[in-house]
Amino acid sequence: MSAAHDHHHGPAKGLSRWLYTTNHKDIGSLYLWFSFAMFLLGGTFALVIRAELFQPGLQFVEPNFFNQMTTMHGLVMVFGAVMPAFVGLANWMIPLMIGAPDMALPRMNNWSFWILPFAFAMMVSTMFMEGGGPNFGWTFYAPLSTTYAPPSTTFFIFAVHIMGASSIMGSINVIATILNMRAPGMTLMKMPLFVWTWLITAYLLIAVMPVLAGVVTMMLFDIHFGTSFFNAAGGGDPVLFQHLFWFFGHPEVNIMILHAFGVVSAIIPTFARKRLFGYDSMVYATASIAFLSFIVWAHHMFTVGMPLAGQLFFMYATMLIAVPTGVKVFNWVATMFRGAMTFETPMLFAIAFVVLFTIGGFTGVMLAITPVDFQYHDTYFVVAHFHYVLVPGAVFSIMAATYYWLPKWTGYMYDETLGKLHFWLSFIGVNLLFFPQHFLGLAGMPRRIPDYALQFANFNWISSVGGFLFGFSQLILLFVVIKCVKGGKKATDQVWEGAQGLEWTVPSPAPYHTFETPPDPKLIHAQ
């Protein structure tokens, strides 16, 4: 550190450190803690759902409250837990990975985080308003979310606007950082895949978040200003809502999983002690998935009655996604093949990710087949599919990332025994929770219902047990992280024997300011 620059100080003390911080590591931590809190909140909503579905009949909640639970669970998990977690990881790791001193736009970084808690406070507060909170599902199809919505919908719309603004600012920051702040010698094709997936998804976010903002703005106008974007009475069309929503929504779900690909592509080579297989094709596959995600949105709407030609186009385009996704899975397997593997907690989560995400991918191919989708659509089969992709997919990758980089963040090794316990309980729990839902969907159970016919009782019971097991296992993660922050075995700079990359060249814990002078270009290797 150079003494000539007087702004090179350590962190401020107390609350103001966190309120005013422009340090990428502080903001990363804020995002990650916020995401974990939202994960627990959204998880609590999920447990209310699973408790109600534990057996047939209405036991604990009213149907209207149940609908609020499914809606809030989805919104909180997607916008509150998964997205902020990846922004947190980006904040912490992208500057470290590309040898930059900080994010490109530190003040905007602070702002994009601090508007999030307000957005979620506003959204959750709707549940205490007259008529209750949003009860129309996280996809909020019109006219259920416009003409027939509770009065609190206006606040929901503003909350979505704020979340969107936060995401957009985060994405601008990531793009500016990656384009402008790379250390000398860090060419684009030498960047770690996590940086690549973030660069691509940041562009995706910039393309689709404004469309979401547009959709909710149209809702606002329909509700309050008498327009008829989605109301047939005034010449609008409720199906248009779905087209616009999924034009945002499909890239959005791809965004969540592409980040996860980046994380797993960092972890598997480390613990296989072998370079990532097919780095170039990984980059191209990511770009192809991102491109394809723009032309498949209507596969969420196969039952709305599109013309045959439209159905066929969206079916074929959707099936195509399997190709680049397959390339990724094959590359990970090839990376493990003839490596020298060890199975620390991050690796366990990464392997579970590959297997369970692939299962979610398989059901994805099945769902792409339009005529069969008529049977799967809006059933628990779909619920099982996207939860396999998002929970043992995206969420497991976040957990893997947490264990993987925790020693770098805290300077201490986490408790490996507890980490493995957390993994195995989560693994068993998540499969008990979601695997039987495939059977429920195939047997004919629609999604978003608070009560069900008797033939669905068995698997719902099992699913609920799995849900509680998975849910409560997450408290172990909380414990492990707190324990690791407080102390433990000192971590080395490299932490993991097979770890490669700039982030492992700085001390553990990573000092408050890193790479104020660019790293030695000799440290930058091809991935």
Place this chain on the structure above:
Amino acid sequence: MLSKAKLWLSLALSTLLFWSAGLHAAWDLNMPRGVTQMSRDTYDLHMTIFWWVVAIGVVVFGAMLWSIINHRKSKGVKPATFHESTKVEIVWTLIPFLILIAMAIPATRVLTAAYDTTESELDVQIIGYQWRWEYRYMRDNMDEEEVSFFSVLATSREEINNGVEKTENYLLEVDRPLVIPTNTKVRFLMTSADVIHAWWVPDFAIKKDTIPGFINETWVIVEEPGIYRGQCAELCGMEHGFMPIEVHALAPADFQAWYEEQQAGVRQIRELAAAEMTMADAMAQGEQIYNRNCVACHQPGGVGMPPVFPALVGSAKAIGDTAVTMDTLVNGVPGTAMAAYGRQLNPIELAAIITYVRNGFGNSAGDVVQPADVNAYIQEGQ
């Protein structure tokens, strides 16, 4: 919400109940094959794709498992250094692509067949409402009696609220099922009167959204007489889980007999509506209608769930001017969940439910509203 102790007790009890209810609780793992050519094609396609992905899964997970077992550091292996191979990568891009083409061909064939709605012999309109279905049989000319009716969940609130034991077709039974002939191409024209619903019968492999303002169509040829059940598949508000579909498929001759009986019923109701109704009759019939149509929102005893669903006990709209009660029931209350029952119930039923609301739950308007009054109101607005 229950107290904590009650919660645990009910969890424990339900576990016991669950095992004893093994009779009902099936372990269905797969999609039904169904009773139409379309449903069998769909099933076969589903299984084809399923075995494809299983085969791919075996290869991929097999390779992974083999690596995990054999290429671990604890076995003292040295990691290899290869990290790319254009040849291999081209191969595993091309093979999935070819497999996808193999999947797309039968999928295209089945989908094209599903879109062929021509040459139908019977057309039925399906209209979704919050939270019931209306079925209307299309006539050839307007002089024929129109057969049309609403189909509402028949499972009682006591069953749903765990007051009594649940019966076999819990939540899958309706008061008036849709009846269609077997071996006949039946075309469904679907729309909605409020939000989007989706009409789904798994045994027919039909699922189609009903969209307000627009019509969708689909078709079915059921081969086996029988009772087929389904549910609304698109979230449509509070009672989305409680608007099942029940279809009775009858042999064509039986269907014809049923249809003529329905037409006779329409004539009969027209005649009966002219007759006088007694207070006792009206109250008895009214209670049944209340329990079927009203109780979900207005609750047993008419106490409602304020502020969203108002109480009926002592309500000015219920016990005040008869015309106001009639207007509320016949036309609904715009902007609220209160539906217009003018077309959902016949004049006799309307008279009964209006009388019941005015004189039930301790209300005492004292008058008996007659079907003729209701008819006059509907036709002339007086």
Place this chain on the structure above:
Amino acid sequence: MSNDVAPRNNKTVVRKLLLAVVGMFAFGFALVPLYDVICDLTGLNGKTGGRVAEAEAGLLLDEQRQITVQFMAHHNAEMGWAFEPSVAQITVKPGEVNVVSYRVTNPRTTVMVGQAIPSVAPNAAAAHLNKIECFCFEEQLLQPGESADMPIRFFVDPEIPASITKLTLSYTLYDITEKSNKAQAVAIR
């Protein structure tokens, strides 16, 4: 990359990206008319249009084919009017101009304004069902207890796919009293 270059680069990047954000927001709204254009072209969701002058002159008549046109009337749940077609179905020749009417009654004690929204099935037929005159082109105002016969003049374009022998024209009637200018005009009077 030296540190003094980065900030200027950041400004350009941020400016470009913000422009993209604004552009995409506008694109979201542009999709609304774009969607209507696509619907008109494909007949998606039953929107209709057509070659009126030729049909009026009888230039499009195709004597060889017969098509059954069914008529349906629906109400939005909150709409209390009586509404039904005068005929259940008619058989037409492609290119032939026909008139059919719907009867509507306002049984309520207030002035109401209704708007009928058309839809056609199968959707491949929608682009070929052309309405020359239709009550759905305008709002309908009815006094309490008033009835009206509302006509529609239409023809089926001969280019309709040969496989289609039956098509269905449906109207859904909405209560737009609160939004309507007509109702406001009445209220002022």
